[in-house]
Amino acid sequence: MADMTANAPVLEGPSGPKPRRRFSRRNIFLYGTLIVVSMYYLLPLYVMVVTSLKGMPEIRLGNIFSPPMEITYEPWVKAWAEACTGINCDGLSRGFMNSVQILVPSVVLSIAIASVNGYALANWRFKGSEVFFTILIIGAFIPYQTMLYPIVIMLREIGLMGSIWGLVLVHTVFGMPILTLLFRNYFTSIPEELFKAARVDGAGFWGIYLRIMVPMSLPIFVVAMILQVTGIWNDFLFGVIYTKPETYPMTVQLNNIVNSVQGIKEYNVNMAATLLTGLVPLIIYFVSGKLFVRGIAAGAVKG
Numbered sequence: 558m559a560d561m562t563a564n565a566p567v568l569e570g571p572s573g574p575k576p577r578r579r580f581s582r583r584n585i586f587l588y589g590t591l592i593v594v595s596m597y598y599l600l601p602l603y604v605m606v607v608t609s610l611k612g613m614p615e616i617r618l619g620n621i622f623s624p625p626m627e628i629t630y631e632p633w634v635k636a637w638a639e640a641c642t643g644i645n646c647d648g649l650s651r652g653f654m655n656s657v658q659i660l661v662p663s664v665v666l667s668i669a670i671a672s673v674n675g676y677a678l679a680n681w682r683f684k685g686s687e688v689f690f691t692i693l694i695i696g697a698f699i700p701y702q703t704m705l706y707p708i709v710i711m712l713r714e715i716g717l718m719g720s721i722w723g724l725v726l727v728h729t730v731f732g733m734p735i736l737t738l739l740f741r742n743y744f745t746s747i748p749e750e751l752f753k754a755a756r757v758d759g760a761g762f763w764g765i766y767l768r769i770m771v772p773m774s775l776p777i778f779v780v781a782m783i784l785q786v787t788g789i790w791n792d793f794l795f796g797v798i799y800t801k802p803e804t805y806p807m808t809v810q811l812n813n814i815v816n817s818v819q820g821i822k823e824y825n826v827n828m829a830a831t832l833l834t835g836l837v838p839l840i841i842y843f844v845s846g847k848l849f850v851r852g853i854a855a856g857a858v859k860g
Contacts, residue, residue: 609633609829616824632825636833640826641817642810643802649833652810655721656790656837659806663725664785667732668778674733675740676766680752690741697734705798712799719801727799728789736781743777744770779845787838807834 604621609632611625638648645651677683678690708727709718717723747770755765771778796806805813811834815827 605828605832609825609832611825613821613823613825632823632829633833635823636814636826636830640814640830642805642813645802649807649810649814649830652805652807653833655800655804656807658721659724659728659796660786660789660837662722663728663732663789664782666725667729667736667785668781670729671733671736671781672740672771672774672778673766674737675742676744676770677762678737678741679744680749680765680770681762690737693734693737695734697738701731701794705794709798718799719804721800721804724795724799724804724806727795728785728792731795732785732788735784739777739781739784740774743774747773783838783842783845786841790838791835 607624608616608621610628610630612627612629612631615626636648638650639646640648642648642652674693678686712718712723712726717726751769752765755769760768791808792806793808793812796809797812800806800809811830814830
């Protein structure tokens with residue numbers, strides 16, 4: 558019994574890291590800063606939402622921060638189906654369908670082509686590949702304004718000026734440089750041994766791309782999708798230049814509603830129209846936000 562007592566370990570107290578105080582100066586500063594920044598960005602959204610749910614008599618009282626005393630959805634209905642966008646008074650509904658017809662093929666084509674470009678530049682180096690990649694990167698930094706008129710001439714010559722497919726072509730081309738950079742950097746981060754093993758097993762260019770690279774690259778595809786959806790859906794400059802009133806995207810019709818000089822300024826309708834226009838990229842980002850962060854972290858710091 559004495560030997561067991563002598564050999565027993567001596568307890569010196571609790572081990573492990575010292576627990577942090579919940580209300581330390583660091584935490585108060587950190588969370589206080591985050592709350593202030595969040596309020597800065599969320600306050601305009603709050604004003605837009607509550608204004609879109611008020612009637613004009615209540616808006617004229619001037620209390621823009623107060624919640625609606627009586628909620629009404631008439632501004633949303635009018636913004637979608639009744640507001641005048643030039644000579645047409647069918648709201649944003651027609652522009653929404655035009656935007657969808659522009660968005661879907663533009664995103665699919667630009668991502669498909671850029672992913673193949675990035676895959677080829679990362680794994681199938683060819684003579685002059687670095688020069689080709691440099692030209693693509695330079696193209697990402699050329700101001701759009703310098704190309705507006707030459708593109709007008711090109712679209713006119715091929716018969717696509719004023720059409721939806723002409724705008725699809727423009728968005729596909731202008732999205733190519735930055736997407737190619739993202740895909741190339743992501744594919745270089747994938748272990749090269751997988752590529753070599755597939756080559757030994759007899760897989761070719763398309764076999765490796767479709768069976769190995771694409772299944773392993775979901776995060777970067779989500780990043781590319783969000784970037785393209787946000788850029789194309791929110792585009793106004795290309796939409797107003799390369800289309801015509803019958804094929805105007807939603808952003809151009811929103812501008813026509815908000816900047817209308819006829820009749821009474823209906824701020825509730827304007828706010829509802831703005832929220833309706835921004836819903837698509839907002840929903841896509843919230844649904845795929847985690848994959849977006851993973852893809853940016855993996856594809857933006859490799860090279």
